[in-house]
Structures are given as structure tokens and as C-alpha cells.
Amino acid sequence: MKALISKIIYFAAVMTALLISSGASAQVVRVAVAANLQPVIKVLQQDFKKRTGITIEPVSAASGTLATQIRNGAPFDIFMSADTELPKALFKDGFAANAPVVYAQGILILCSRHKVSLKKWWEILLSDKVTRFAIANPAVAPYGKAAEAALKRQGVYDKLKSKMVVGESIGQVNTYISTDAVNAGFTTLAFFRENSSKIPLVGWTIPDNTYPPIEQGMILLKRAEDNAAAIKFYKYIFTAEAKKLIVKYGYHVL
Amino acid sequence: MDLTPIWLTLKLAGITTLVLLVAGLPLAWWLSGRRSFVKIIVEALITMPLVLPPSVLGFYLLLAFSPSKGLGKWLYQTFDVQFVFSFKGLVIASLIYSLPFMISPVKSALQQLPLSLSQASYTLGKSKWQTFWHVLLPNIKPSLFTAAVLTFAHTLGEFGVVLMIGGNIPGVTRVASIAVYDAVEQLDYTAANNYSLVLFAITFVMVTGVFIYNKYHAKSPLE
Numbered sequence: 070m071k072a073l074i075s076k077i078i079y080f081a082a083v084m085t086a087l088l089i090s091s092g093a094s095a096q097v098v099r100v101a102v103a104a105n106l107q108p109v110i111k112v113l114q115q116d117f118k119k120r121t122g123i124t125i126e127p128v129s130a131a132s133g134t135l136a137t138q139i140r141n142g143a144p145f146d147i148f149m150s151a152d153t154e155l156p157k158a159l160f161k162d163g164f165a166a167n168a169p170v171v172y173a174q175g176i177l178i179l180c181s182r183h184k185v186s187l188k189k190w191w192e193i194l195l196s197d198k199v200t201r202f203a204i205a206n207p208a209v210a211p212y213g214k215a216a217e218a219a220l221k222r223q224g225v226y227d228k229l230k231s232k233m234v235v236g237e238s239i240g241q242v243n244t245y246i247s248t249d250a251v252n253a254g255f256t257t258l259a260f261f262r263e264n265s266s267k268i269p270l271v272g273w274t275i276p277d278n279t280y281p282p283i284e285q286g287m288i289l290l291k292r293a294e295d296n297a298a299a300i301k302f303y304k305y306i307f308t309a310e311a312k313k314l315i316v317k318y319g320y321h322v323l
Numbered sequence: 324m325d326l327t328p329i330w331l332t333l334k335l336a337g338i339t340t341l342v343l344l345v346a347g348l349p350l351a352w353w354l355s356g357r358r359s360f361v362k363i364i365v366e367a368l369i370t371m372p373l374v375l376p377p378s379v380l381g382f383y384l385l386l387a388f389s390p391s392k393g394l395g396k397w398l399y400q401t402f403d404v405q406f407v408f409s410f411k412g413l414v415i416a417s418l419i420y421s422l423p424f425m426i427s428p429v430k431s432a433l434q435q436l437p438l439s440l441s442q443a444s445y446t447l448g449k450s451k452w453q454t455f456w457h458v459l460l461p462n463i464k465p466s467l468f469t470a471a472v473l474t475f476a477h478t479l480g481e482f483g484v485v486l487m488i489g490g491n492i493p494g495v496t497r498v499a500s501i502a503v504y505d506a507v508e509q510l511d512y513t514a515a516n517n518y519s520l521v522l523f524a525i526t527f528v529m530v531t532g533v534f535i536y537n538k539y540h541a542k543s544p545l546e
Contacts, residue, residue, distance in 0.1 A: 128493070141407050141408075142407050143407070
């Protein structure tokens, strides 16, 4: 038993040392990115690394979730939101070093794995072919909010409510669409562009004037105020090279 | 495959198991003694993570440790420690989350030991602690083994609590279960499958190991 106890103490000491040492890892820029940016952030990250040698660590979730995490002390340097309201509120409450700047404008589409011959997006949802469709949670995901607005504007929201599956973020909606768990879903043009070569996807653009513009804002967070690498990445997003990539992946830039 | 999430998971489970082995055994011993109202309440609280949704535990820990108010603010301002979105926070959460897996098997094993065992030890002049370490614990080795393995395996599967108070920070709080979730969200099913297979294999080996060990050493399979 004595041997066992000393073994336990030895392991505990080793583990404690490891636990303490884990805090001192190399400096990387941690970017909280809205789930809709997942396809494009990977290319931006690679391009930026090639140009500057700086490593970016993207963490993605629904924008609302990320904003809550930032309020509760999450160690992010930059927040790339899917809207401007959340970063604006963070700036107002002293979490950000600057007021949000719009870096991209999102394009909402309805997407399905099934070939449907109907032309109008809402007719597809109303048809018997669609028994379930997904939208991101409007409370935390701006693309969900836009989809909800478009459905209401078209006057079909109440009729379709029973077919609606609410995903926790746009990422979850994308999972539902690609695994065929739903017949259709509201997602981003970026998702369509990224995946239509791998899986058979059909997309219908939702007219811009049926939902409030999805202006995606970015802020530098307070803790990164003096972080040169973070500032460099922030500025990079507004360069012509980065803009080209953002447009290529299905966004408008201003 | 990026192995960091696997390593983080094993580290978290390892630390949790070791801390609970040291702190949980005396607690199990205390609980195994004569029943009192206080003990019933304490045991109920310890057992609750078994049935409570992990998001509830995560939510309260988030409130408690948020650096903007209360205890979390005090810890942050006084000691400059922040538990939310840090590995330390995950350790604290796991200790609570996995506590019943350490306590229950040890407690029931201690209760099943004949009373005469400790009485004989006292008669021979041994103190309470000496009796505990040298007489009682060696007699419940199979249960200790089961408790440690189950605690470890259970911590591997932690998800809800981590997502709440740990988030999804690479190299810090992105444990394997979160990495699976993240990979699925990014439609990277190859990565999701790799992480899942590793977790599946580790868990399978551990749980099977417990059953095989117990087949030869214990009286009941989950002792």
C-alpha cells in the first residue's frame, strides 16, 4: 500500500507540473469567428501565415455564443461576428478596443441536397417534398435572424413553423443539410461554394431586399490592444488580398 | 490528425482521477460510517452530477467563476486567476462531475467490509488513519481499481460542462469530445471519425479491463 501511495503522490506531482506548464504556451492570435466564416477563415488563416508567419487560432461558434463567452472572460484577441449589433454592444460595455468595422456582407441562400424543380424558394418549403427544414437559432445567429425575417416578409412563417428545425448555429444547420437530416436549410452562399463540388447541392438565393443586410462586424478586443500580431491580422482583413478571398467565398465586401 | 485534444483529454482525466483518489477516499470513508442527516445531504449532493444535466453544472460554474462579478471577480482581482475558459476550470468542473464515480464504489465496498476487521486493528493499537490506509484500503483493492478507471473513463466523455465553462479553445479547453463536435460542425467527418475512434477504443479497453479484472477479483461486476 505504501508503494501505491508514493506512486500516487509522484504522479500527482508530475501532473501538477504539467498542469502549471500548460499556461506558458507560445503566443498565438486567437480569433473568435462566427460559424458562417468557417470555410473562408481557413484560407485567410493560411494566406496570412504565408505572408507574415503569424499563427491564427480560429474558434468558431454562433456569434451570440461567442459574445457571451467574451463577456465571461474568454481569452480571444479578435471577434469576427456575423452581425454588427453584438460587437457594438461589446464595444459599448468596454470589451473592445474599437467600434466594429464591417468586413463582409453575408448572402443568405436556401440549400438542399434534393433536386426540386420549383423556382420560388418559399414554394419549395411549402411543398410536400420538404417535411423538415433548418434555420440557425435567430436569437444567437444572425443568419437565422435573416432567414426568419425573410420567412415573415413572405408571409409563410406561421405556415412553416411546424416544419422548422432550429440549429444552434449555422454550422449545425450545415451539418443537418449535408447529412440529409433535413430536406432543406437556410445557410450561407459560402457553405454552398465550399461544398457543392463534394456533395450534390441545390441552392436558391434569397433576394437581398427580403431580409435586413447581414453586415458582419469585427472588433479588436481589449486584451489585444497592444498585441502587434493581432493588430496585423485585423488590418490584413481589409487588404485587397483578403477581400478577394472573402468575395471568392461568397460574401460582398464594402 | 491533431493529437492535442486527445492529449488534453487524457491529461484532464488523469489529473481528475489522481486528485479524486487522494481527496475522494477519505470522503468515501467518512460517508461509509454511521448514517446521519448531514451525511445523507452530502451524499445526495455528491451523487447529483450522475443525473443532473452537465449544462446545469456548467451554467452555475460559469456564474460562479465569471471574472465580471462575485467570486470570480474576487479571484481574478486578488490572485489573477481565471477559471472560465481555462484548463484549471475544466479540472475543477471535472472533479465535481466525476466525484460520484469515485465515491460510490469505494463507499459501498467499505460498508461491506466486516466491522470486526477495523475492530481487530484498533485492538492491536492502530489509529483510525493507520487502520484506513493499512487495513481497509488493501481489502477493497478491486473497488479502488474500478472507481479509478470509471472516474477516468467518465471524465473522457465530459462534454456539456466543458462547452459551457471551457468553450472550444485549441490547446487549452478543446478536449476530444469538443473536437468531435467542432469537426462535425465544420463538416470534417474524417477528423470527427478519427477522434471518435480513439475515444471509442480507449473507453472500450478500459471498461473491458474493469470487467475482466473484476471477474477474477471481485464478487459483483460493478463493485
